Amino acid sequence: MTHRTRRVAVIGAGLSGLVAIKELLDEGHQVDAFEAAGREGGVFASTTGVSYDQMRLTVSQHFMAFSSMTPPPDEPRAFWTRERYLIYLRAFCERFDLLRHIRFETRVTAIQRLPDGTMRVCWSTGGPGEAETQGARIYDAVAICQGAFRASAPRLPCIPGLADFPGRVTHSAAYVGPKPFAGQRVLVIGMGETAADVTSQIAAQAAHCWLTFRTYPELVARFPYGHAHTTDAWSARINHWLPHARLTEFRAATDLDAAYGPLPDRHRLVEDWAVRSGGARFLQKNDDFVPQVLSGEIDVAPGGVERIEGGVVHLADGRKVEPDDIVLCTGYRESSIPAEWLDGVQVDGFILTVAGDLLQHRDQQLEV
Known part of the structure; x- marks a missing residue:
């Protein structure tokens, strides 16, 4: 069976995004990743929202680390701080040469399916205080790795008063x-x-x-x-x-x-x-x-x-x-793939919004 190299866009350079980039590159695909923040790490890189001062992981580094870059077997188990985990993620990027494939401070604005089955990804680039520039490129596939817990989508309980x-x-x-x-x-x-x-x-x-x-x-x-x-x-x-x-x-x-x-x-x-x-x-x-x-x-x-x-x-x-x-401390709405990203696009895989809606407590209605 002939292996066909695909052009793949990865949206997000957090935990899942970094692994997606690495694995796709290992398979010989051409990868561009888009990250709205100025560095890799997703929620762990944020200084406000989701990630906070004095944050520690809830599992040890031996459980949290990727299988392709594990800590030394004899390293005592510990709960890494957010800062220590970011150091690990940067080392992961450097070890597998991922950073050159990531466009930082770049926000995806639309994903459009074209008649031939490919997808046009549109984006806007520009850091704080900088003029924004627009761009677009055609890809064979798109991996949405933006995560489920974002400061922009807090879950607010409906408490009378x-x-x-x-x-x-x-x-x-x-x-x-x-x-x-x-x-x-x-x-x-x-x-x-x-x-x-x-x-x-x-x-x-x-x-x-x-x-x-x-x-x-x-x-x-x-x-x-x-x-x-x-x-x-x-x-x-x-x-x-x-x-x-x-x-x-x-x-x-x-x-x-x-x-x-x-x-x-x-x-x-x-x-x-x-x-x-x-x-x-x-x-x-x-x-x-x-x-x-x-x-x-x-x-x-x-x-x-x-x-x-x-x-x-x-x-x-x-x-x-x-x-x-x-x-x-009532969590986040997991529904978070923007509608404009899905212009004619059928998303494969498990969508957290489905489980979130089905399992939502009857008294935990959300305020929009």
Whole structure:
């Protein structure tokens, strides 16, 4: 079978985009990549939105690294910072000579299917303060690798009265660090991996920090039961996902309590919340905030928010609180392929917007 070299456009130079560029080049194709930012790295390269100060990965570098450039096998497992991961991505680009194939500060404006089946990709190039220039080129195929989580598409919950709250409302997409919340009374809504970081950072500087969520997260400890290894080093993650496995683990921990004394409070809380979650949920792989829950620095209010009346927030647990700030850690809309990119184009593959719409909670309608 004769191999035909194709001209391929890759949109985005984040994690998936970089791998797409490398693999396409390895197969002998001609590749042009388009990245709106000034460097590679996607959300990890951003200084505002999605990526924030003091951010750390939720899996070890041995799990996060690409198979074509793994860390040394004897390198101790660690949770890299955002900055350290960007260093890795730059080294990946240099090792496989990817940078010369990427057009930075270039925004794709349209993708048009032509009668012969090829696609015209149109773009605009220009950094901050520079005059924009337009361009277009014909490609045999296009790989859209722009990611699912972008600051331009925050998911906003429909909470009665939220629009009239007199204080400041911030989505985690705009969160950079805790300094603006120092000395304030802050209510954080949501409990994903970003919320764990954001709540922990804010609580350390706020006058008071409440944390509320509708359902308990399926927590996984970074270093289970005091082990030196990260959780991805020694356990199959499917075991954490299965509810019966979590119940079995909890019962085993109870038996160990009786035989050898109780588990540390931190690990006990992780197990307790995992059981309360019911299992079969997306793993929340960040337990750094747990000590602050145990100390009371983070005031947990399970059940979420019922309504907001003026400056008073009515929580599902019956409490009424009056925060100065509300921080929404409620994720992002995954629907994000712009309509103008799809002029006559049929997109193959799994589209996150489909799953996002189907699995969306009935009370979690989105504001446009």
